[in-house]
Amino acid sequence: MKPGVSLSLSLALLLVAFQSGAEEVVVGESNVIGLTADKPYLHVIHEGRSVKVQRVQDPDYELKGYFAKTARKCPPFCIQPEQVDPSVSTVGEIEIFNFMENELRDNKGIMIDARTPEWFQRGTIPGSINIPFTQFGDGNSPEMEKALQLFGAKRRVDVSAMSRKLEEMGFMDGERKTEKWDFSNAKKLVVWCNGPACGQSPRAIKGLLKVGYPTDSIFYYRGGMQMWQLWGLTTVIPGE
Amino acid sequence: MQVRPSRLNHVIQFGFRCMSWIFMSTAILPMNVVAEEDPYLSAISSEASKVDSTEQPTLDTPDVQPTKDDGGLDLQAFEEDLKASYQGSYTFYQKLPRRTREEVFQVYSDGASIDEVRKMIMDRFLHQ
Numbered sequence: 001m002k003p004g005v006s007l008s009l010s011l012a013l014l015l016v017a018f019q020s021g022a023e024e025v026v027v028g029e030s031n032v033i034g035l036t037a038d039k040p041y042l043h044v045i046h047e048g049r050s051v052k053v054q055r056v057q058d059p060d061y062e063l064k065g066y067f068a069k070t071a072r073k074c075p076p077f078c079i080q081p082e083q084v085d086p087s088v089s090t091v092g093e094i095e096i097f098n099f100m101e102n103e104l105r106d107n108k109g110i111m112i113d114a115r116t117p118e119w120f121q122r123g124t125i126p127g128s129i130n131i132p133f134t135q136f137g138d139g140n141s142p143e144m145e146k147a148l149q150l151f152g153a154k155r156r157v158d159v160s161a162m163s164r165k166l167e168e169m170g171f172m173d174g175e176r177k178t179e180k181w182d183f184s185n186a187k188k189l190v191v192w193c194n195g196p197a198c199g200q201s202p203r204a205i206k207g208l209l210k211v212g213y214p215t216d217s218i219f220y221y222r223g224g225m226q227m228w229q230l231w232g233l234t235t236v237i238p239g240e
Numbered sequence: 241m242q243v244r245p246s247r248l249n250h251v252i253q254f255g256f257r258c259m260s261w262i263f264m265s266t267a268i269l270p271m272n273v274v275a276e277e278d279p280y281l282s283a284i285s286s287e288a289s290k291v292d293s294t295e296q297p298t299l300d301t302p303d304v305q306p307t308k309d310d311g312g313l314d315l316q317a318f319e320e321d322l323k324a325s326y327q328g329s330y331t332f333y334q335k336l337p338r339r340t341r342e343e344v345f346q347v348y349s350d351g352a353s354i355d356e357v358r359k360m361i362m363d364r365f366l367h368q
Contacts, residue, residue, distance in 0.1 A: 076284075106353040
C-alpha cells in the first residue's frame with residue numbers, strides 16, 4: 001500500500017472512531033435500567049429464537065412468589081458454600097452476560113440448568129438447556145456419556161496402561177485427558193440451579209469433577225434462578 | 241442310611257429359608273441405595289409444585305424475535321446487538337452499502353461467530 005493511501009485510510013478510521021464516540025449512548029443518563037452501565041440488554045438464542053435479556057424497567061417492582069421467600073426447610077434446602085470446589089470458579093450475573101455474548105454465541109460454551117425437569121418447565125434462564133443433576137450421578141451411565149459428548153468430550157478407547165503412565169509423567173500429551181475421556185475440546189459450562197440454597201447444581205458439578213472434566217471449564221452460578229429473578233432479569237418458559 | 245421324612249422336611253425348609261434370605265438381601269440392597277436419594281428428590285419435587293411461573297418478573301414481556309429458522313428476519317436485533325456490544329464495529333457496519341450489510345447479516349444468521357462477523361465488517365469496510 002502506498003504511504004499516501006495508508007495515511008488517508010488512517011485518517012478515515014480516526015474520523016469514524018471519533019464519530020462513534022459521539023454517538024455512544026450513556027445508559028446512566030437515561031431512564032433505562034440496564035444490565036450494566038454500558039449494556040442496556042443483550043440477545044441470546046434460546047430454542048432457536050433470539051430472546052432479549054433485560055431487567056424489569058419499573059423501579060417500584062417488587063419480587064413476588066416462590067423466589068421472594070427468604071426461608072426454606074433446611075435440611076435439605078440449606079445455604080450452600082460460595083464454592084463447590086476450590087478449583088471451580090463461582091460466577092455472578094456480569095460473567096453470565098459475557099458468557100451469553102461470547103462462549104454461548106460462539107458455541108464454545110453451554111449453560112446448564114441442572115434442576116429436575118419439573119423446575120425447568122416452570123421457567124428457565126434464556127440460553128440454558130436442561131440436564132438434571134441426577135444424570136451426573138454415575139460416571140458410567142449412558143446419560144452421563146451422552147451429556148459429556150454434548151459438552152465436546154470424546155470417549156478414549158484402548159488406552160494402554162503404559163500410554164497413560166507416559167501421559168501422567170508428561171512424556172505424552174495427557175493434558176485434559178483421563179483414562180476414559182479426552183477433554184481437549186471440552187466446552188465451558190455454566191452450571192446453575194435455584195439459588196444459594198439449592199444443592200442440585202453443586203451435585204452436578206461434583207459429578208463432572210468425578211469423571212475428570214477440566215475444572216477451568218466449569219463455572220458455578222450460585223445465584224441461580226433466585227438472584228436472576230431478584231435482578232428482574234428475563235426468564236422463559238421452555239417450549240413457549 | 242435312611243432319613244426320616246420329618247427330618248427331610250426340616251432340611252428342605254431350612255434350604256428354602258436360606259434361599260429366600262439371599263433373594264431378599266439382593267433385592268433390598270439396591271433399594272436402600274435409591275432410598276438415600278429419594279427423600280431429597282421428593283422434597284425437590286414438592287417444592288417445585290409451589291412455583292407459579294406467572295409470577296416471574298419479566299416472563300410476560302420477553303422480547304422474543306423470530307430468527308431465520310422461523311421464516312422471519314432478525315436484522316434489527318442483530319444491529320441492536322452489534323451497537324450495544326461492539327460500538328466500533330457497528331460504526332463501520334453503518335458505513336457499508338445496504339447490500340453488504342445484508343451479506344454480513346446473512347453470514348451472522350448462518351451461524352458465524354461474532355469475531356468472524358466483526359472481521360468481515362472491517363474487511364468489507366477496507367475493501368469497498
